[in-house]
Amino acid sequence: MSFVKKYFQEESDAPAPLIATSRTRVRFEEVDSIGIVWHGRYASYLEDGRMALGDMYGLSYHLFKEHSVAAPIVQMHLDYKKTLRFDEQITIETSLHWVESARLNISYIIRNSAGDIAASAYTVQLLTDFAGGTIFITPLWLEEFRAQWRAGKWSTL
Amino acid sequence: MSFVKKYFQEESDAPAPLIATSRTRVRFEEVDSIGIVWHGRYASYLEDGRMALGDMYGLSYHLFKEHSVAAPIVQMHLDYKKTLRFDEQITIETSLHWVESARLNISYIIRNSAGDIAASAYTVQLLTDFAGGTIFITPLWLEEFRAQWRAGKWSTL
């Protein structure tokens, strides 16, 4: 297996990351004049990954909205390894990493159609109210989600 | 001068269209793998044109928002004549056409760096409230805008 950067340093007793795998197909418009996916489009693939994570574990945009909480991205980092081509089937492996504070630490591995790592990435999201004010105390519903995570609810997935 | 399609048929006594001219530069990401601007990106150029129109005549997004009116596009039509290339300086000539009803009829001419017509287009916008309900009666503030238009406020531009 190829080497993947470890972007987040979890506590030694942290539960394993929650992982979702999704697939998408490179759109014509995502490819630039060199014939490869333009680096800026990968942000869409990371969105797809977060959607897959939300689908699988229930931690969706809709849940956040229901609680009037936004989760703006405050940091995005991408390491590009191999180019992606038009019409290529790509796989996005998205991992939510354990953290105690009011934030979301997510890492991503994007694989090309051959299964090779095309890119790895991470994003950090803080929690805010809809007026943009940072929320420093983890909301109760997110604490409950984490309690289930620690209790092993998804450990057999 | 090259032939341009007449997309809207105004009444014979309608005031002349209000015209705004703007410029933009083709971004790298707007160009596809064939080396030409992807046809779907032209919708951005039309947005730029509407912004220029708003700047020049005051009929901006902000004015609509202030009156809690949205103006969703219900029809968009594009005729592509010549291709556009990366880094090309393009000119967008945007014309608001006179109409009595609660709608906006706008036509566009996009010229390439040589001044040739690269595309022509039109959009039709209806007025709605923010819940999406169509507004059939032209709002008073839009009537006043049209009264100034008919009175020749911008006829010397």
Add this chain to the structure above:
Amino acid sequence: MSFVKKYFQEESDAPAPLIATSRTRVRFEEVDSIGIVWHGRYASYLEDGRMALGDMYGLSYHLFKEHSVAAPIVQMHLDYKKTLRFDEQITIETSLHWVESARLNISYIIRNSAGDIAASAYTVQLLTDFAGGTIFITPLWLEEFRAQWRAGKWSTL
């Protein structure tokens, strides 16, 4: 069933259109500040539709490229009926219409998650060589494709 505009007028003895149906999910980034899919993004959905058509009948980008033929869009028209929302599952029904000349006439129906028509559209593509020169004579391989179409190869789909 709701009324759909007839965008192309086929000859009376023309074979029925070739139809492909595909699905996609509205991405977060496709939604504007009003909370609806920005009208310019629909061009991506039409691309998705053409890909589905290529998958199903073999008339793909790859086939065109193999023959050094491009098929640039010279006309795009969209009629927007209902708004689309974030995370909505949409269906795209794409129809290739019979035409004798060196062009592709395609119409589209986009349905929202309730199955209602959200938009209808058409595109016209001409054939060019890779230098951009228009091809007026239908290439042999495209004639053969049409011969199979007329012979009813896909009539039971």
Add this chain to the structure above:
Amino acid sequence: MSFVKKYFQEESDAPAPLIATSRTRVRFEEVDSIGIVWHGRYASYLEDGRMALGDMYGLSYHLFKEHSVAAPIVQMHLDYKKTLRFDEQITIETSLHWVESARLNISYIIRNSAGDIAASAYTVQLLTDFAGGTIFITPLWLEEFRAQWRAGKWSTL
């Protein structure tokens, strides 16, 4: 002045970065349903910054292409500090940092209309031939560019 992260560690005798400042206006389509510029769009602003750098110092896409060299982005990092709004005038300050090897290290500061730092970022580009093969030896024309830089050609800008 606000604190800006130092992304690259130059040698102590390195010439000062080459800096270009450009302006752009937030497009309607760049704003998401929360009413702020979607984080993925900032990659476009960084492109704008690199264009400005190319305009000012001649190190443009065209120059690279002329020499059959591509400069794909292998790393992109963004730190988001303040949100950006529709129609906001933003300023992008782009700095090319001195490096001896066959790469481009660029950092960016994006300011909102009030002049506050909205985001900072960096990108790393490697050089490749058009087949994607990495170029390890800095090409002569790039060495000459650097010689002029070190000689102070742009030191009074």
